[in-house]
Amino acid sequence: MNPTSFFAHHGIVENPFGAEEARHDPVFERLAFKPECAHPEFDKVIGTLDHPHAAIVFGEKGAGKTALRLLIGKKIGEHNREKPKRRVLLVPYDDMNPVLDLVARHRGGPGADALMKGFRLPDHQDAMLGIAVTRF
Numbered sequence: 001m002n003p004t005s006f007f008a009h010h011g012i013v014e015n016p017f018g019a020e021e022a023r024h025d026p027v028f029e030r031l032a033f034k035p036e037c038a039h040p041e042f043d044k045v046i047g048t049l050d051h052p053h054a055a056i057v058f059g060e061k062g063a064g065k066t067a068l069r070l071l072i073g074k075k076i077g078e079h080n081r082e083k084p085k086r087r088v089l090l091v092p093y094d095d096m097n098p099v100l101d102l103v104a105r106h107r108g109g110p111g112a113d114a115l116m117k118g119f120r121l122p123d124h125q126d127a128m129l130g131i132a133v134t135r136f
Contacts, residue, residue, distance in 0.1 A: 022067035032067060033074060039064060042071055049079040052088045069094055091132045099127040 007015060019025030022032070031037045045055045045068060055072075057065050073090055080087045103123065 022064070022070055028067060028070075032071060039068055039071060042068065046072055046075055049076065049088050050083075050086060066094060089132065089136060091128055091135065093124075093128050093131060099123075 001009070003015065007013070014027065016027050019028070022028045032039075045057060047053050047055070057068050059065055069092055073092070076088050076090045103119070
């Protein structure tokens with residue numbers, strides 16, 4: 001049985017696994033922001049926005065990292081609209097390409113694989129601070 005016939009057999013009209021990641025997933029877009037479809041770890045990661053903290057989410061491809069980031073962004077947006085004097089700054093750090101391009105220019109241009117092997121914690125911290133300062 002192939003996926004198309006499996007979905008048809010069960011009355012599924014749209015492939016729920018068709019998108020590579022949450023930001024391009026129409027199923028996620030329709031369901032993710034409903035309370036009954038909450039990510040099980042969301043409350044632990046978001047904490048309380050009146051006393052914000054740093055959170056690092058990592059995992060295998062497909063584990064839901066981007067989905068969590070999108071949910072966090074929506075929640076922070078709501079918080080910032082409701083409490084403009086207690087705004088929270090979201091620093092999404094999920095696209096390494098601009099960071100690697102910048103590092104390659106400064107280090108003489110090795111490929112992305114070579115750059116990632118030499119990329120250290122301070123490099124990540126510099127990249128996150130650069131994003132935060134630019135947004136701030």
